[in-house]
Amino acid sequence: MVTPPIDAANTPSSIQILRGEMLDFADGLRHWPDGLLLIRNGRIEALGHASDLLPQIAPDQLVESFTGLLLPGFIDTHIHYPQTGIIASHGEQLLDWLNRYTFPREMAFANPQLAAEEANFFLDQLARNGTTTAVVYPTVHPVSVDALCNAAQARHQTILTGKVMMDRFAPPELLDTPDSAYHDSKALIERWHGQGRLKYVLTPRFAPTSSPEQLTRVGQLRREHPEVYLQTHLSENLKEVAWVKELYPKAKDYLDVYDHYGLLGERSLFGHCIHLSDREWQQMAASGSVIAFCPTSNLFLGSGLFDLERCHREQIRLSLATDVGGGTSFSLLTTLGEAYKVARLQGADLNPQQAFYQITLGNARALGLEQQIGSLEPGKYADLVLLDTAATPLLNKRCQLAETLEEKLFALMFLGGEQAIAATWVAGQRLYARKTV
Incomplete structure (x- = not known):
């Protein structure tokens, strides 16, 4: 012992x-x-x-x-703190899972006291699992960002986060508008980015829940604040990919939606990226954007198998993440084991040196923070x-x-x-x- x-x-x-x-x-x-x-x-x-x-x-x-x-310390590049309480909820595919479990739970985070309690519990879970840095999705509510940032600052911890933005296809209690998302995000950037070890992340949930007008405002924020990060979801589920094609018929593909609004780049993290076209793989590499590979959630929700070997072959910047609560464990050790299995199912390998490099210095480099951590x-x-x-x-x-x-x-x-x-x-x-x- x-x-x-x-x-x-x-x-x-x-x-x-x-x-x-x-x-x-x-x-x-x-x-x-x-x-x-x-x-x-x-x-x-x-x-x-x-x-x-x-x-x-x-x-x-x-x-x-x-x-x-x-x-x-371990580094997690894609995780949802409001979903801590719904981890291990009986499986549905992505879109059904969001509507059945995620959105109802996220409504509660309008309450500052509950948000503060959940933020502290969440950071406790990270520590219990050896995770010292995380890129975190809160909710649409600014108080959910404040709660997490206050808790992280008290622990002298590196946390990257920013209010979720979505103005359609969600319950009314979780919707913002293009203008409110812009102004709330701008105020939060001024309040938290660079305070202690905190970093701000522009967080449009994913293309279906943000209108073209909102993504335009996200692009504006990114131009006005090039020092901040951006996170969203990309090609996690085949139904999601088809839905994006219906909503954005003029786009070449899912990634092109984000590219059109100027959201790709070295500080942009895209969760999942399972069902990418050849063009999308090439554009990810050319833009210097980062993929967050989330094996336990991809398996739990039946989303598909991420092509780790192709990611390396295309020389795309890679990170590894738990994606709690679609992901089934806060442990990046457990996540490594599942990543290995995903690779083996496609005839590839993930040796232990590569694996532990990824959740330490590899993820730090994906975030551009290798001079500070990793x-x-x-x-x-x-x-x-x-x-x-x-x-x-x-x-x-x-x-x-x-x-x-x-x-x-x-x-x-x-x-x-x-x-x-x-x-x-x-x-x-x-x-x-x-x-x-």
Whole structure:
């Protein structure tokens, strides 16, 4: 059983020195069997082998030892915090699932108290699963953004979010207008973007629920605020693709709808992208846009299999995400296991080094945040996760028989999950530690 180190002050301004087995993927797999990590003011100051760094440590400085594997904190690039309470709702396909479960639940987030409670519960779930950064969908209500940003700021956490925009094909309680979406988003950008570690994301839910007039306003916001991000959904479900064709008959395809309004680019994240045409694959690559691959929701809703091999072949920027609550787990370890299965069903592979790179430095690079998070390099935030390879008897047995570190990582993808998270830190502050006996 892992015993997480106890933080001396448990604040971002504390000085901490952690000693144990560490790894990251900054230059392939980097591994320190007995590493030393110095954290000062919430950032990594030094990293190396304990034998090299211990002589430089003052005799009275506390060095906190741990067992397990210490990695950079995990990064989730597509997740819906209002859907936390409807995770594992009996399966429907996408459009039915939205109407039956998602929209009724999202109506409740007009209540600021409920939104605040849900935001804190959601961030607690991220920490329990080793996720330290996330790109998050709230609801159409500005108070849902305020609640999440307030909770994240109190934790010194990197959260990227922005109010959902949709002005049609949803219950009246969830509709905005092109003008209100513009003005509310502009006010939220001014209030939250760049505050602490927060980033704002323009969030038209998807093309069917935004009229041409609203997408025009989204494009205007993007031109006025090129520093912010954009997220939406693309080609998740065949019925959805056909619906978009009916609503936007002049567009070449689904992606062309977003392209027409100037929504593609290096800070644009498109969830799912399962049913892309050849032209769409090529345009995704040419625009530098990012795909958020969401395997558990794609399987749960029966949406289809994402073509991971083609994504790599087309050299499209890729990220991996849980997509809770269509996704069935907050755990990016579990998500990696499902991504592997999706790849294998199409004759491709996802090896453990590629997998763990993706949910750490790979996702950081997809967000353009690799100078701040994603690896254990000095100067970056001390966002960390401690994995317990003995979390369950079965995982322990498999890891004891593993001949390489890569075999242990592979086992964690299938036998780990939430129970393998021993502790999670954000900016040097321990947000979660599993109770030990």
